[in-house]
Amino acid sequence: TTVQAMAKNTENNILWPDKYGWIPLHEAAYYGQDQCVGVLLGAQPSMINKCDLKGQTALILAVYREKVACVEMLLEKGADPDVANKDRETPLYKACESGNAEIVVMLLNHGAVVNKHCIQGCTALQEAVSRNNVEICEILVQAGAKLSPTNMYGIAPLFTAAQSGHKETLRFLIKHGADINSEASDGATALYEAAKNGHKDIVELLLSQDADANKAGNKGLLPLHIAAQRGADSIVSLLIKVTSKFRVNRSGVSPLHLAAECNRDAVVEVLIEAGYDVNAMLSDDRSMMYEDHRSTTLYFAVANGNVEATTMLLEAGAIPNLDTFNPLLVALRQGSIELVTLLVEHGANVNAYVPTHPTSFPATLIFGMKYLSMLKYLMDNGCDALSCFSCTYGSGPHPPHQETSERDDLRYNTNTCRSTGEPVQFCEIISTRWAGPIIDVLLNYVGHVKLCSRLTEHLDSLKDWEVIKEKATQSRPLMQLCRLEIRQQVGIHRLRCIKKLPLPPRLIKYLNHDERNQENVL
Structure with missing residues (x-):
């Protein structure tokens, strides 16, 4: 009654907006007052598509608030279902955002365009996929939604499903023929993104559908690389079986490098067991990305002070003298006697130099x-x-x-x-x-x-x-000179195992410079 009186009173102009650009119709739609919507439109039908300062019509507000009766009233009164807000989000897009299938059907029945893009390039289908709403996806596809539209980042709905770990919508898209190996603007595939985000079940599903594990992104990294970097050892195990070592070598970086750099010890172990080369070197261009020009996986492990990874790599045959700046120097600078001992025992050069600083x-x-x-x-x-x-x-x-x-x-x-x-x-x-x-x-x-x-x-x-x-x-002293001569004759490599040599215990102590026992020798 109040609204009717206000509509009839010419002094109360129902088209006057407030500071947000809202008119009474916006208020009525937002709060779900469908009868008030009818009265207002009866008095001023021309205001049905009027926008507020954010470009929102009464229909968009009703859809956003899931006020079904108001949506129905507005559509029946002739509201345009394709008028978008300033972000170019249509009522259909907002309905998919809220996940209301009833409103989606209502909008489509009133002629809503299904493939319109928002300001970021996403369609209603992309939004439904991001919400993992299979029901709405089915409605949209039946209405003619394209399966593989891309947003401003080159991301298609299937990529979104894999990235978000939405298995149900991913199955739906694959079933309807979406390209499983489509790439985003940065060259990443759905498989790469699933591996990156640790979605093992998605990786399994994609691989079961013959997703290509040997497609590299713009940075040259394969899904195996990113899984190793993120520490997803179970995903690494899956990808090892389908990843070409030739493609890995072409990338200029081993997944072992990335695992060691990020202290992913479980992944290091899995890769070693799978036969990945513990002495693989970074390509020159990748090595140049580091100030110290590091090249080996071992260097990464030592630089991180990671004793466990260093041990695994050395026991698997890592050579400690391949880098320009010897890993032993790194361990010494850290003051880690545990790492120093490990490296020396596995043949690190105790007389290492730095070529760039003689x-x-x-x-x-x-x-x-x-x-x-x-x-x-x-x-x-x-x-x-x-x-x-x-x-x-x-x-x-x-x-x-x-x-x-x-x-x-x-x-x-x-x-x-x-x-x-x-x-x-x-x-x-x-x-x-x-x-x-x-x-x-x-x-x-x-x-x-x-x-x-x-x-x-x-x-x-x-x-x-x-x-x-x-x-x-x-x-x-003569004893000192004799000690030096014996050590030289025995040789450094044998001295490291001196306790195993057939020598008297007191002589072994003396050769080891054990000064506490020197008097007994003398």
């Missing part, structure tokens, strides 16, 4: 001398201590020394390299603060040496280090 001594010492126990371990396993005492300046003046204030700052700095291009020497990078203990350890692994003026200067800086200086300047 030194006159092994680069392993740069990081190893942060911890005396680590330094001693390197020496025990054949690291070249003698090179630390070889100095081109000898007893003459040295270039200015850049002192480090903290032990953790004892690291290889590219600024240390001289403009002459000559290799950096040990005495140029050692800190005065820690020189004594480091030199003391090194002296146990060399014969007669002569300290340069810089090392002498370091030892002179602290009275307690006088004994270390004397140790260097005096003739080395």
Whole structure:
């Protein structure tokens, strides 16, 4: 009655919008007042398709709120079922969004266009698929909905179903002939997206329908790659059976690389058992993506401090000396004695250098001398201590020394390299603060040496280090020289298994520089 009176009163113009652009018709439709809708339209039929500031008609509002009676009233009064909002979403699209099959049928019966695209390029079918509503999908297809329209990202409904893990709508689309190997704008397939999102049942369904596991995206990655990266070991197991190793090799990156990089240990194990090459190298262009130009799976595992993955890779035959920057250097820089031990025991080069930053001594010492126990371990396993005492300046003046204030700052700095291009020497990078203990350890692994003026200067800086200086300047004991000779004759590889050699226990202890037992030997 009130609305009727308002409609008759010319002073109350029912076409006047509020600050949102709503007129009374919008209010009535939004709140489901179908009788009020009828009265208002009886008074002013021309306002039926009037839009608010968001481009919404009364019909769109009624559909969005699932007010069936209002939708029916508006359609019967001549509302246009294809007037879209500012996002180009039609009433049919909004009905699919809310999942109301009754309203979908009603709109289609009143001539709604089924294949219109919203501002992002999606159709009503795409929206129904994203809601996993098979009933509405069937209604739309019967009304002529195209199975494979793509949105602005090149994504088709089947891709959406796989991406979202909607098995029911995926089955429906496959049954009606949707292209199972269609690609999005980035080259990804439905199988790739299902693997990426961990939908094992979707992967199984797609593979059962002969989905191509060897289609790579624009970045060159296969579904197996992304599954390995995401840690979906069960999906990896499925994809291994249908993925060509030739295609994997062409990609320039092994799924092992990606699994190790993301600490997916279970996937690393599955791939190793499947025979994937633990020594596969990144292609040059992919290696260049990393500042350190890493190449091997082992490097990724060590860089992450992942002991379990490192162990699996080494036991499977990973070679620890293939990268430009040796993984042993990474483990030493991390201070991980567990990783260092693993690598050395599997043949890592304790005398590794960095080709891009030449030194006159092994680069392993740069990081190893942060911890005396680590330094001693390197020496025990054949690291070249003698090179630390070889100095081109000898007893003459040295270039200015850049002192480090903290032990953790004892690291290889590219600024240390001289403009002459000559290799950096040990005495140029050692800190005065820690020189004594480091030199003391090194002296146990060399014969007669002569300290340069810089090392002498370091030892002179602290009275307690006088004994270390004397140790260097005096003739080395015969027992020390014998130890060095025996170690050289036995060889580094055999020394690593020295406990298995047919030698007296006291001699083994002496060869291992076990100073606590040295008196017993003497």
